[in-house]
Amino acid sequence: MDIKERQRYLLIKIINEGDIEEQQLIRAIWRNISSLYGEYGTSRTGLWLIEYEKNKYGILRTNTEALQMVRTSLAVMRQIEGNNCILVVEGVSGTIEALKKKHFAKIPTVNQ
Amino acid sequence: MKFYDLGIKSSLSRGQDQPEVMLDWAIELGYSGVALADFEDVSPKALKQVRKEYSPKCNIFTRATIIPKSADAMKRSLKELHNTVDIIAVRSGSAEKNIYVNAILDKRVDIISLSELSEFNCLDYSHFKMAKENGVIIEISTCDLILKERFQRSKSIRLMYKNCEQIIRANAPFIISSGAESKWELRAPKELIALAGLIKIPEKQATCALSNYPEMLIQKIRMMRDPNCIMAGVRVVPSEEEEKVGDTKDTREPEGDLDGY
Numbered sequence: 459m460d461i462k463e464r465q466r467y468l469l470i471k472i473i474n475e476g477d478i479e480e481q482q483l484i485r486a487i488w489r490n491i492s493s494l495y496g497e498y499g500t501s502r503t504g505l506w507l508i509e510y511e512k513n514k515y516g517i518l519r520t521n522t523e524a525l526q527m528v529r530t531s532l533a534v535m536r537q538i539e540g541n542n543c544i545l546v547v548e549g550v551s552g553t554i555e556a557l558k559k560k561h562f563a564k565i566p567t568v569n570q
Numbered sequence: 571m572k573f574y575d576l577g578i579k580s581s582l583s584r585g586q587d588q589p590e591v592m593l594d595w596a597i598e599l600g601y602s603g604v605a606l607a608d609f610e611d612v613s614p615k616a617l618k619q620v621r622k623e624y625s626p627k628c629n630i631f632t633r634a635t636i637i638p639k640s641a642d643a644m645k646r647s648l649k650e651l652h653n654t655v656d657i658i659a660v661r662s663g664s665a666e667k668n669i670y671v672n673a674i675l676d677k678r679v680d681i682i683s684l685s686e687l688s689e690f691n692c693l694d695y696s697h698f699k700m701a702k703e704n705g706v707i708i709e710i711s712t713c714d715l716i717l718k719e720r721f722q723r724s725k726s727i728r729l730m731y732k733n734c735e736q737i738i739r740a741n742a743p744f745i746i747s748s749g750a751e752s753k754w755e756l757r758a759p760k761e762l763i764a765l766a767g768l769i770k771i772p773e774k775q776a777t778c779a780l781s782n783y784p785e786m787l788i789q790k791i792r793m794m795r796d797p798n799c800i801m802a803g804v805r806v807v808p809s810e811e812e813e814k815v816g817d818t819k820d821t822r823e824p825e826g827d828l829d830g831y
Contacts, residue, residue: 493719494768530768533761534716542754546599546761 463504464522467557469548470532471515471564476541480510486538487518491531503528508554516545517554525550571777572602573759574784576633576657576681577711577747582616583608586752589620593628599758603629603788609655610634610647631791633657635683641672648678656791659683659709667692674701680787685711685749690729698740707787708742710734710779712765713749716757730769738775743786746771746779 472478484507492500503524509517520528532545549561579585580592589606596604606617614632621630632655638644644660651658659681660673670693673679682701684690701708710733714726737744746766750756757765759780766776793799798806 494723526764526767529761529764533757533765536716536754544754544757546758547764 464552465504465519466522466525466550466552467508467554468518468520468525468528468532468550469515469557469561469564470518471546471548472513472543473546474513474538474541474543476539478513478538478541478543480507480512482539483507483510483516486535486543487532490535491528494531494534495527499527515548517557571781572785573600573780574603574605574629574745574788575601575747575750575756575759575762575780576603576605576631576745576784576787577607577635577659577683577709578604578750578756579607582606582612583610584751589617590623591753592750592756593620593624593630595753595756597624597628599756601628601759603631603784605631605633605657607633607635607659610636610651614655629788631656631788633659633681635659635661637661637663638669641668644669644672645676648676652678657681657787661685662689662692664688664692667697670697671700674704674706677704679706680790681707681709681745683709683711684730684733685709685713687714687726687729690726690733693733693736695736695740698737698742702740702742705743705790707783708737708744710737710744710746710766710769711749712746712757712762713751713755715765715768716748716755727768734769734771738771743783744779745783745787746776 491503491505502521504521505528506519507516508519518528529547532547535543535545537543548564549557551557551560575596578592578596580589581587582589593604609632617630617632624630634651634655636644636647636658638647648658657680658678660679661683662669670682673682674697698708710730715723718726746762748755748757748762762780763773763776767773796805800806
């Protein structure tokens with residue numbers, strides 16, 4: 459019997475120079491996790507970019523077990539396509555609704 | 571909970587960004603206090619205006635990091651800087667244990683800084699125990715984890731992990747700092763806690779390293795600034811008689827003023 463993986467959703471605030479396209483962000487996050495934890499570690503994260511508002515915020519989904527790995531690899535991220543960038547995890551929650559309800563206020567540019 | 575990053579650099583020394591820029595970003599990332607580590611050669615007066623401007627939002631401390639070539643050179647630098655900056659940190663810059671031992675035993679030193687690979691190699695459990703007994707705080711800079719890549723980063727993680735294990739075993743107070751030289755190298759407190767997990771520092775202790783231990787150091791600094799303080803732990807307390815005299819003086823002074831009118 460398959461055991462359903464428990465998920466966590468992360469709201470990330472994007473502070474950057476220049477523009478970042480969705481694909482560029484995904485590539486950069488994967489590259490960072492892969493560089494830090496290797497291919498095996500990356501395979502365990504079940505990472506997915508659920509939502510992205512250009513240059514403002516993104517919502518990532520990951521396994522509960524891999525949450526710390528994802529946070530760490532976001533912390534070591536410095537550049538996306540040559541542009542300086544910081545990804546700040548504003549909040550973590552078990553559902554997207556709860557995440558938006560609790561933490562969207564922390565991103566002033568987001569319209570609820 | 572209040573978080574502190576006690577090791578950021580601005581354009582006053584080796585950093586790339588103005589102190590104001592670094593402070594704005596630190597506040598945005600959620601820090602209640604920062605130490606600008608620029609004051610080995612620069613006078614803290616350069617920061618006077620900025621300090622005034624930011625004082626309600628963020629506590630600003632001045633810090634000097636000494637990298638001496640010998641124990642004597644360290645003592646000379648300590649003598650010069652002791653009364654001019656808030657925090658004095660010492661780094662050996664090499665695998666020189668003697669400098670660290672002298673620094674740990676010197677009451678004027680607040681922080682023993684470990685940021686380069688060679689520095690992580692030279693201290694062990696006994697040094698950390700000694701640091702705990704002398705009230706010296708160990709600083710772990712995460713800049714290597716952020717800035718280095720691949721082989722260099724894995725080497726740093728291994729050495730830092732070995733050191734942190736001993737620091738935790740010795741129960742020595744330690745702080746985690748970003749060592750940021752530009753605004754892009756600053757990280758939010760939660761991100762630094764996550765990075766600490768990479769070197770096997772438990773979350774609870776990493777939180778203490780960003781909050782409780784820096785507060786402990788700040789309290790020590792405030793105590794040292796107190797004119798009644800003679801040395802760490804020794805403070806002049808006015809006797810009851812002196813207090814009474816003080817009280818009568820206080821009541822008389824306004825009367826004198828009124829007489830004048």
